[in-house]
Amino acid sequence: MTFDTITEDRPLRAVIAGAGFIGRQWATELRLHPDVELVGWADVDTDKMPGLYGSVTEMLDTLRPDFLVNGTVPGAHHEVTLAALDRGVSVLSEKPMAVTFEEGAAMVAAADRARRLFMVSQNRRYLPGLVAYRRTVAELGELAILASEFYIPYKTVKFLDDLPHPLIQDMAIHLFDAARAISGTDPLSVYCESFRPAASWYTGACSATAIFEMTGGLRYVFSGSWSAPGLQTSWTGSWRAIGARGTAVWDGDATIRAEGVLPVELEKDVHAGSGRFQGLAWALREFVDALRTGRPPQGEGRDNLASLAMVTSALESAIRGERITSHLYAAD
Ligand SMILES: NC(=O)c1ccc[n+]([C@@H]2O[C@H](COP(=O)([O-])OP(=O)(O)OC[C@H]3O[C@@H](n4cnc5c(N)ncnc54)[C@H](O)[C@@H]3O)[C@@H](O)[C@H]2O)c1
Structure with a gap:
């Protein structure tokens, strides 16, 4: 570039x-x-x-x-x-x-x-919580498992109604890109199911679970839904990372807990309470x-293609019902 x-x-x-x-x-x-x-x-x-x-x-x-x-x-x-x-x-x-x-x-x-x-x-990459969690996870040594859950009852934006897989096609990129940022890895392959709970207010498949194989052998497991009434997670999801030296969890907001390593403290959010997005x-x-x-x-565009590839490969996997090689490499 x-x-x-x-x-x-x-x-x-x-x-x-x-x-x-x-x-x-x-x-x-x-x-x-x-x-x-x-x-x-x-x-x-x-x-x-x-x-x-x-x-x-x-x-x-x-x-x-x-x-x-x-x-x-x-x-x-x-x-x-x-x-x-x-x-x-x-x-x-x-x-x-x-x-x-x-x-x-x-x-x-x-x-x-x-x-x-x-x-x-x-x-999301700039949020003090994500920055501190990323630095905490870096102390865990070789990572084996990264998992995030995203459960929010959301129904306000018109264009989401027009998408056949609104969670994967619009929101999941935030979590997928965060997974790359937190782990420093890129996607190799994915198996994904995207589905519509019977009681959902969406016509599209607003819920999904995906298992990614990432570089270095890491497995990243994502699960989430736009139709999840009650006990919602943060908009950045809730996270667990398991490495050679221990485990670190993050609520997607201000709380990081860890065993085996010390959690890194969050820097002050200088825009908190200002109404700015x-x-x-x-x-x-x-x-x-x-x-x-x-x-x-x-x-930067070329780097962000790896996050987009997580979305498009997960979507293809969900549609075909098969494990898919990441589009990042399929395009080479
Ligand atoms: N980063 C975040 O946290 C975050 C939050 C909300 C939305 N978004 C993203 O922002 C984008 C827009 O979302 P939104 O909630 O503002 O949607 P919105 O529907 O409120 O606004 C989109 C606007 O784009 C206009 N538009 C459509 N096609 C156009 C074209 N060809 N030329 C000019 N204008 C056009 C529409 O008329 C509409 O006014 C989406 O990609 C969404 O994923 C990101």
Whole structure:
């Protein structure tokens, strides 16, 4: 990955695609960042708010910004990101990068061709709890098992209703990417079942269990549901890691417990109570820093393909009822 840096002594000019929930959170962050100027905003639904461009390409051609934040629905990520990269505009995208692995690989290739930065914001990576848990797990020695549970009764976003596997296709990337960050491993293969509990309010398969074989022989076991009334987990799941020297558990929030090693203490969350959405400020900071210095950020497109591969391979496994080699290697 090589991308050109921007060294002119002026704020970076940013635009947003998507004026829904997350687009508005990004607008707050772009306005607060001292090295960024928000110059335009587009949504196919121009009734969302006044002053929107109705077309991303028209906005890009008119404003010629330095970067675009892609906060559109997952099905539009590919088209919107390629429109920006093909015009020499860097992209900070919402997860998941794309719907299919092939789309994701094409986006990474487009970024390479254009020598532009393409990063997917995996905002959970910056949470003090995840950072401390990752450092605790690093003390456990060789890891054998990593497990996470995600159980939330959620029903508010319209586009989730349109997905045949809403948990795997939209949310699971947060947990899968966190598993890679916590363990420092990449996916080799997966067996996944994605299903719909009879009492679910979704029409799609909103619950899943997946067993990943990761590099180094680690097994990562994910289980979760969007239709899970009562005793919900944190939005970052609840975790257990078992290594040669002991075990560490994390509630996905502020509590880490361990036996065999000492749990690392959490740093203070400087944005707690501010109403700002978790981790976006840190992702933006890392993205801007990368554009200014050339330092590769977490979530850089090529690296994030391994997280996308966990989603697309799990989905293929669920559909075919078979263990699947990770798409990351199938594409080589
Ligand atoms: N990182 C997080 O924790 C987090 C939280 C919520 C959502 N998200 C992600 O953000 C994305 C958007 O989610 P949301 O909850 O804001 O959805 P949303 O439905 O509230 O907003 C999406 C917006 O995109 C617009 N849009 C669709 N296609 C477009 C196109 N081609 N060009 C321009 N605009 C287009 C829609 O009209 C809508 O206004 C999803 O990928 C979702 O997974 C991430």
